[in-house]
Amino acid sequence: MAQQKRSKRFEVLENRAVHKDGFIGEWIDVGLIAMGSPNDPKPSIKVQNGKVVEMDGKTRANFDMIEQFVADYSIDTSVAEEAMSKSCLELARMLVDINVPRDEVRRLFGALTPAKLAGVMAEMNIVEIMMAMQKMRCRQTPANQAHVTSAKDHPVLLAADAAEAALRGFVEIETTVGVVRYAPFNALALLIGGQVGRPGTLSQDALEEAFELQIGMRGLTAYAETVSVYGTESVFVDGDDTPWSKSFLASAYASRGLKMRFTSGTGSEVQMGAAEGRSMLYLEARCVMVTKGAGVQGLQNGSISCIGVPGAVPSGIRAIAAENLITMALDLEVASGNDQTFSHSDLRRVARTIPQFFPGTDLIFSGYSATPNYDNMFAGSNWDIEDVDDYLALQRDFRVDGGLKPVSEDEVIAARNKAARAMQAIFEEFGFPPITDEEVELATYANGSKDVGTRNVPEDLKAAERLMKEGVTGIDVAKALAKRGFRDIAAALVMMMKQRVSGDYLQTSAWIASDGTVYSAVNDPNTYQGPGTGYQMSEERWNEIKAIPWAVNPEDI
Amino acid sequence: MQLSQELIQKVIAEVLAEVMNGAPAPSSAPEAEVSGIVCTEKGKAARGTDPREVVVAVTPAFGTTFTKTIVDVPHAEVLRQIFAGIEEEGLRVRVIRVYHTADVAFMAHQAAKLSGSGIGIGVLSRGTSIIHQKDLNPLSNLELFPQSPLLDPLTFRAIGKNAAKYAKGEQPTPVPTKNDPMARPRYQGLAALLHNKEARFIDRNKAPMEISVTFEG
Numbered sequence: 001m002a003q004q005k006r007s008k009r010f011e012v013l014e015n016r017a018v019h020k021d022g023f024i025g026e027w028i029d030v031g032l033i034a035m036g037s038p039n040d041p042k043p044s045i046k047v048q049n050g051k052v053v054e055m056d057g058k059t060r061a062n063f064d065m066i067e068q069f070v071a072d073y074s075i076d077t078s079v080a081e082e083a084m085s086k087s088c089l090e091l092a093r094m095l096v097d098i099n100v101p102r103d104e105v106r107r108l109f110g111a112l113t114p115a116k117l118a119g120v121m122a123e124m125n126i127v128e129i130m131m132a133m134q135k136m137r138c139r140q141t142p143a144n145q146a147h148v149t150s151a152k153d154h155p156v157l158l159a160a161d162a163a164e165a166a167l168r169g170f171v172e173i174e175t176t177v178g179v180v181r182y183a184p185f186n187a188l189a190l191l192i193g194g195q196v197g198r199p200g201t202l203s204q205d206a207l208e209e210a211f212e213l214q215i216g217m218r219g220l221t222a223y224a225e226t227v228s229v230y231g232t233e234s235v236f237v238d239g240d241d242t243p244w245s246k247s248f249l250a251s252a253y254a255s256r257g258l259k260m261r262f263t264s265g266t267g268s269e270v271q272m273g274a275a276e277g278r279s280m281l282y283l284e285a286r287c288v289m290v291t292k293g294a295g296v297q298g299l300q301n302g303s304i305s306c307i308g309v310p311g312a313v314p315s316g317i318r319a320i321a322a323e324n325l326i327t328m329a330l331d332l333e334v335a336s337g338n339d340q341t342f343s344h345s346d347l348r349r350v351a352r353t354i355p356q357f358f359p360g361t362d363l364i365f366s367g368y369s370a371t372p373n374y375d376n377m378f379a380g381s382n383w384d385i386e387d388v389d390d391y392l393a394l395q396r397d398f399r400v401d402g403g404l405k406p407v408s409e410d411e412v413i414a415a416r417n418k419a420a421r422a423m424q425a426i427f428e429e430f431g432f433p434p435i436t437d438e439e440v441e442l443a444t445y446a447n448g449s450k451d452v453g454t455r456n457v458p459e460d461l462k463a464a465e466r467l468m469k470e471g472v473t474g475i476d477v478a479k480a481l482a483k484r485g486f487r488d489i490a491a492a493l494v495m496m497m498k499q500r501v502s503g504d505y506l507q508t509s510a511w512i513a514s515d516g517t518v519y520s521a522v523n524d525p526n527t528y529q530g531p532g533t534g535y536q537m538s539e540e541r542w543n544e545i546k547a548i549p550w551a552v553n554p555e556d557i
Numbered sequence: 558m559q560l561s562q563e564l565i566q567k568v569i570a571e572v573l574a575e576v577m578n579g580a581p582a583p584s585s586a587p588e589a590e591v592s593g594i595v596c597t598e599k600g601k602a603a604r605g606t607d608p609r610e611v612v613v614a615v616t617p618a619f620g621t622t623f624t625k626t627i628v629d630v631p632h633a634e635v636l637r638q639i640f641a642g643i644e645e646e647g648l649r650v651r652v653i654r655v656y657h658t659a660d661v662a663f664m665a666h667q668a669a670k671l672s673g674s675g676i677g678i679g680v681l682s683r684g685t686s687i688i689h690q691k692d693l694n695p696l697s698n699l700e701l702f703p704q705s706p707l708l709d710p711l712t713f714r715a716i717g718k719n720a721a722k723y724a725k726g727e728q729p730t731p732v733p734t735k736n737d738p739m740a741r742p743r744y745q746g747l748a749a750l751l752h753n754k755e756a757r758f759i760d761r762n763k764a765p766m767e768i769s770v771t772f773e774g
Contacts, residue, residue, distance in 0.1 A: 178736075209696070270749055344739055
């Protein structure tokens with residue numbers, strides 16, 4: 001058969017970036033559907049003597065372990081019948097109605113079942129979801145989180161990139177590894193670099209849970225996030241976990257004064273082949289409720305590492321915004337995704353970020369890649385450092401606070417250099433494989449790991465193991481820095497260690513300012529109730545956002 | 558993407574056919590197709606005593622329902638390269654099929670626990686691999702290769718070689734990490750489909766089986 005004659009228009013379209021993305025039709029039986037699967041249960045509740053005896057069409061005797069957990073710990077039974085008697089549409093309207101205060105919405109949503117939460121979201125279009133986010137996020141002032149990783153796990157480069165990320169305004173920085181045994185050094189690099197860039201920066205090392213807790217208790221990290229919860233029993237069990245074991249882990253962090261949040265997201269269950277035919281958003285509603293029931297202050301969601309799955313099916317990106325909103329409506333801090341590559345198309349990339357960027361969330365990205373994406377060991381973020389001037393321009397174009405600020409080349413170079421030199425001093429003090437002056441210089445001026453050399457990896461790994469064996473703590477690091485003349489960084493580190501004693505940053509949605517002041521949903525609660533209320537950008541902050549260094553100054557012409 | 562689309566349709570069609578016919582998911586490995594390897598189950602996998610062995614764990618669908626990885630590396634080639642990597646370090650290889658989980662970390666940890674050297678490798682049908690050691694936590698690892706689309710034959714050889722070096726008590730330089738930020742948008746939906754298929758063969762009550770592998774042609 002002769003080749004069908006092709007339209008030149010269609011040939012052009014097929015070569016556009018969007019055609020490299022995976023798009024898949026819904027497959028309801030396995031749960032490859034974003035919202036509203038016909039297999040999702042219908043909302044219902046029955047409370048007897050303060051106990052949930054029926055939920056979403058199932059009697060207590062038939063609850064799986066997740067249902068039992070959320071029925072016992074997540075649902076405010078004193079309000080349940082009042083809240084559940086309202087229709088999904090009525091509840092959806094309350095979310096966007098500026099005349100219904102946030103507290104009233106929160107009171108009712110704390111008593112809804114997973115199926116009801118998913119049902120409310122199904123009533124909302126994307127703009128309504130954004131309007132509701134503006135009102136429902138816990139903390140009034142938005143903020144941002146960055147990824148700081150290196151394809152070579154290069155400790156000097158990591159410290160320099162951490163310093164730059166903190167300087168640019170990220171209040172939290174997160175790392176992970178290419179080679180897992182490098183983890184102690186990655187934590188050390190972010191701890192030091194973060195405090196160089198801006199004292200008060202919170203840092204974490206996303207790794208195996210036992211290790212993550214251990215380095216947190218040592219003071220090498222300031223918070224944790226990679227404590228995953230799932231929406232079906234089988235995925236939980238596959239990871240040797242239950243909602244109770246995750247709660248226990250959460251309380252271990254709290255007992256040591258360490259901030260932590262859970263992680264979940266649409267698509268994980270179907271990615272692991274165990275969605276039991278339910279929609280992604282319904283299962284995610286269960287995850288948010290498990291988080292609430294565990295008493296944890298916040299949640300990272302917005303699909304996260306499984307975004308290729310909801311991103312491939314219809315209404316998937318809307319579902320992702322909806323899961324952020326469910327989290328806010330349950331009064332939890334949300335670190336709202338935007339943290340993983342999901343599209344080859346720049347247009348889709350930007351559009352995916354709009355629902356969190358314009359309304360603002362507690363942490364708009366979780367996180368933004370503070371390195372080029374080739375160094376992003378979370379397998380790439382939706383935005384990377386090479387997009388940062390676009391991001392600054394968007395803040396300025398729309399007068400939106402996205403948490404970042406313009407910086408000069410000189411101050412970035414100075415911060416990177418100081419962090420690299422501090423790492424050099426620490427390595428020498430602790431007897432780790434030396435960091436040469438050349439490595440300091442390369443890391444200072446680098447864009448990514450292609451611009452720095454390769455270290456002796458087996459020797460570094462032996463030293464990293466020694467750091468763990470010898471029980472090095474944050475205070476040891478502070479002492480060594482003070483001894484080597486980095487007294488300001490040492491003081492910042494000691495301030496961070498003291499935070500675990502006062503515990504203020506365990507409050508919902510907390511971040512720490514340079515002077516040690518903690519801002520959270522307690523002292524910076526969201527008071528949005530329509531135009532003129534809620535977050536109002538200060539003159540000072542607006543001047544900062546306006547001042548992108550590459551704008552032409554009319555006075556100079 | 559054309560091949561991938563075909564694969565997606567094939568997987569969906571196969572699974573739908575199963576559902577339509579009401580046939581239960583098979584609890585043991587189905588008949589071999591043209592994977593280039595023949596795997597014969599030799600009974601329940603036992604704990605090894607030879608300190609010079611590395612145990613490789615594969616899923617029930619490996620080399621049977623599936624015959625190649627997400628980027629079309631034939632399963633025969635995957636095993637040939639891993640075996641070669643192990644053997645060029647002078648060590649022996651033993652292969653097990655794990656039925657109770659399709660979580661690659663737990664599979665590899667199971668392999669490590671059965672391995673005389675305490676070192677195991679886990680490989681999923683789509684290629685995702687991990688080197689594990691018996692005394693580590695299951696979700697930790699010695700080396701992890703999470704991005705299946707980036708695993709080529711030489712990487713599998715390097716994985717075998719490094720696993721053997723760990724078994725000998727050496728501290729090898731880890732296999733250089735590859736990272737393609739665009740692998741997810743291109744392949745994750747497909748990976749989800751493949752994993753749903755892979756997970757259909759899980760049998761929580763079935764112990765790991767030792768298998769012998771012969772290469773055809």
